[in-house]
Amino acid sequence: MFQRLRTRPRYAAAVVALALGVAGSLLSPVPRARAAADPAYRVLVFSKTAGFRHDSIPAATQALRDLGAANSFTVTATEDAGAFTPANLAGFKAVVFLSTTGDVLDPSQQTALQGYVDGGGGFLGIHAAADTEYDWPYYQQLVGAWFKSHPAIQQATVRTEDRAHAATSHLGRTWSRTDEWYNYRTDPRSTAHVLQSLDESSYSGGEMAGDHPITWCHPQGAGRSFYTGLGHTQESYTDPAFRALLLGGIRYAAGFAKADCRAETGYTPLYDGSTAGWSQAGPGGFTSDDATLNAQGGMGLYWYQARQYASYSLKLDWRMPGDDNSGVFVGFPASGDPNSAIQQGYEVQIDASDSADRTTGSVYGFKSADLAARDNALNPPGSWNTYEIRVEGERLQVFLNGVKINDFTNTDPVRSLQQGHIGIQNHVAGDDISFRNIRIKELGGTTPSTTYEGEAFTSSQGVQAADHSPASGGRTLGYIENGDWAGYGQASLTGARTFTARVSSAGAGGTLQIRSGSPTGPVVGTVTVPNTGGWETFTTVSTALTGTPSGPTFLTFGGGAGSLFDVDTFTLQR
Numbered sequence: 001m002f003q004r005l006r007t008r009p010r011y012a013a014a015v016v017a018l019a020l021g022v023a024g025s026l027l028s029p030v031p032r033a034r035a036a037a038d039p040a041y042r043v044l045v046f047s048k049t050a051g052f053r054h055d056s057i058p059a060a061t062q063a064l065r066d067l068g069a070a071n072s073f074t075v076t077a078t079e080d081a082g083a084f085t086p087a088n089l090a091g092f093k094a095v096v097f098l099s100t101t102g103d104v105l106d107p108s109q110q111t112a113l114q115g116y117v118d119g120g121g122g123f124l125g126i127h128a129a130a131d132t133e134y135d136w137p138y139y140q141q142l143v144g145a146w147f148k149s150h151p152a153i154q155q156a157t158v159r160t161e162d163r164a165h166a167a168t169s170h171l172g173r174t175w176s177r178t179d180e181w182y183n184y185r186t187d188p189r190s191t192a193h194v195l196q197s198l199d200e201s202s203y204s205g206g207e208m209a210g211d212h213p214i215t216w217c218h219p220q221g222a223g224r225s226f227y228t229g230l231g232h233t234q235e236s237y238t239d240p241a242f243r244a245l246l247l248g249g250i251r252y253a254a255g256f257a258k259a260d261c262r263a264e265t266g267y268t269p270l271y272d273g274s275t276a277g278w279s280q281a282g283p284g285g286f287t288s289d290d291a292t293l294n295a296q297g298g299m300g301l302y303w304y305q306a307r308q309y310a311s312y313s314l315k316l317d318w319r320m321p322g323d324d325n326s327g328v329f330v331g332f333p334a335s336g337d338p339n340s341a342i343q344q345g346y347e348v349q350i351d352a353s354d355s356a357d358r359t360t361g362s363v364y365g366f367k368s369a370d371l372a373a374r375d376n377a378l379n380p381p382g383s384w385n386t387y388e389i390r391v392e393g394e395r396l397q398v399f400l401n402g403v404k405i406n407d408f409t410n411t412d413p414v415r416s417l418q419q420g421h422i423g424i425q426n427h428v429a430g431d432d433i434s435f436r437n438i439r440i441k442e443l444g445g446t447t448p449s450t451t452y453e454g455e456a457f458t459s460s461q462g463v464q465a466a467d468h469s470p471a472s473g474g475r476t477l478g479y480i481e482n483g484d485w486a487g488y489g490q491a492s493l494t495g496a497r498t499f500t501a502r503v504s505s506a507g508a509g510g511t512l513q514i515r516s517g518s519p520t521g522p523v524v525g526t527v528t529v530p531n532t533g534g535w536e537t538f539t540t541v542s543t544a545l546t547g548t549p550s551g552p553t554f555l556t557f558g559g560g561a562g563s564l565f566d567v568d569t570f571t572l573q574r
């Protein structure tokens with residue numbers, strides 16, 4: 001299908017090959033340089049206290065002034081609540097509540113702040129901003145959660161859950177630091193997007209049952225809200241990594257750094273450092289280090305072969321340093337040939353410049369993104385962006401940093417989005433792209449069946465992958481002998497009613513038992529595999545499942561001596 005190419009050689013976005021190293025700069029506590037400075041803007045820093053007063057406020061105010069001087073914004077610092085009028089707030093891109101405490105705004109001032117944020121302004125709360133305005137319900141919604149208690153100042157491990165947001169993209173997966181660690185009255189995860197959380201096993205005094213968000217963001221009306229519980233100590237404000245976090249938070253609140261800050265729950269990681277379940281088709285590849293994939297050469301396809309998906313929300317973070325080229329493929333069948341993704345799937349394009357139906361956010365060659373919406377939501381080269389690709393039936397929606405930019409419906413009888421694999425593309429040498437945090441959430445509705453590759457086992461005894469070109473993906477689960485087994489942690493039996501396998505045998509054949517939860521778990525089905533006349537001659541066998549299957553799928557094998565049979569794929573029908 002190379003005739004679709006017009007300028008640079010491309011295979012209309014072949015999906016990606018992963019291999020295994022990330023530039024050291026990703027671990028730097030200083031954000032990567034932006035393509036252009038933000039236009040000049042103003043930030044109001046409010047630090048009035050009606051309760052405990054933090055001695056770090058002067059150091060924090062100076063740190064914010066320093067950040068502003070170097071990054072296009074001017075700080076106006078005040079403890080006068082009279083600044084909260086509609087006319088005055090209109091002159092600021094963001095308002096920072098810097099360790100405010102207690103009741104600091106009267107009703108008219110509250111109304112002014114609410115109207116400002118809901119009308120498109122930005123709010124950033126630092127540390128004790130959560131210990132503020134307990135009698136104003138809207139404020140809890142704005143800040144995300146109210147303060148409950150804290151233990152003594154101590155070192156703890158901070159987990160970075162989102163490494164694409166401008167506030168946290170410079171951080172590693174964990175961050176050891178000393179601060180005063182707040183507990184909150186409620187868990188904000190269901191209403192805000194969590195950027196960082198605390199490992200409660202790393203310190204004493206955590207009271208949030210193991211799920212302990214500490215930094216988060218969320219849309220608020222037409223505006224934006226960002227909060228971090230860090231920042232109690234004076235030393236925090238000389239820490240380059242924390243200052244970079246504050247800068248990213250301010251830029252998000254002011255509307256210059258784009259991010260998907262919608263609440264996010266129920267996603268399962270497909271790639272977060274581990275390449276289990278992935279397979280390469282075609283040349284080139286990716287290096288993988290620090291839970292980041294970096295493209296090398298091409299053209300290749302790195303696809304998640306462990307299973308297909310039917311109705312889902314796929315999210316992933318990506319970054320290009322310049323005018324580079326890549327894409328995300330969905331809805332294609334299992335194959336070792338990357339062209340199958342082109343011919344039978346769809347690509348959501350990543351490319352800074354091309355024709356409208358072949359640039360970032362387009363369904364490549366089929367439908368352009370809404371270019372105005374795309375351009376307003378897109379972070380510049382060198383910055384991270386987040387895609388949500390939402391597939392329901394034959395409908396494919398694309399969200400960029402939380403904003404819908406494309407809505408496409410398949411009508412091509414050769415293609416179907418109702419079930420298929422997903423993958424990412426390495427294009428050619430010089431087309432640089434990085435990916436992080438590939439995760440998926442299966443949606444409600446009918447999911448009639450799910451097919452798994454036999455060789456994509458996550459645990460096993462005795463068996464090995466075997467190369468057979470007629471097999472799905474060119475490989476099978478092979479070298480099966482009496483007493484061997486294979487487990488599939490990704491294949492839940494819950495709700496499954498029938499089991500179907502594509503098998504081959506030039507040996508004695510044998511029996512295949514489907515077990516629930518472990519290699520010695522309850523047998524919920526058995527099929528007999530015959531000699532099919534050759535290792536590359538396939539047939540299907542099927543059985544109804546009995547009892548109440550649950551947990552991961554385990555296949556156990558029995559028969560005579562020698563190699564019994566191969567398993568190409570198996571399907572669980574619900």
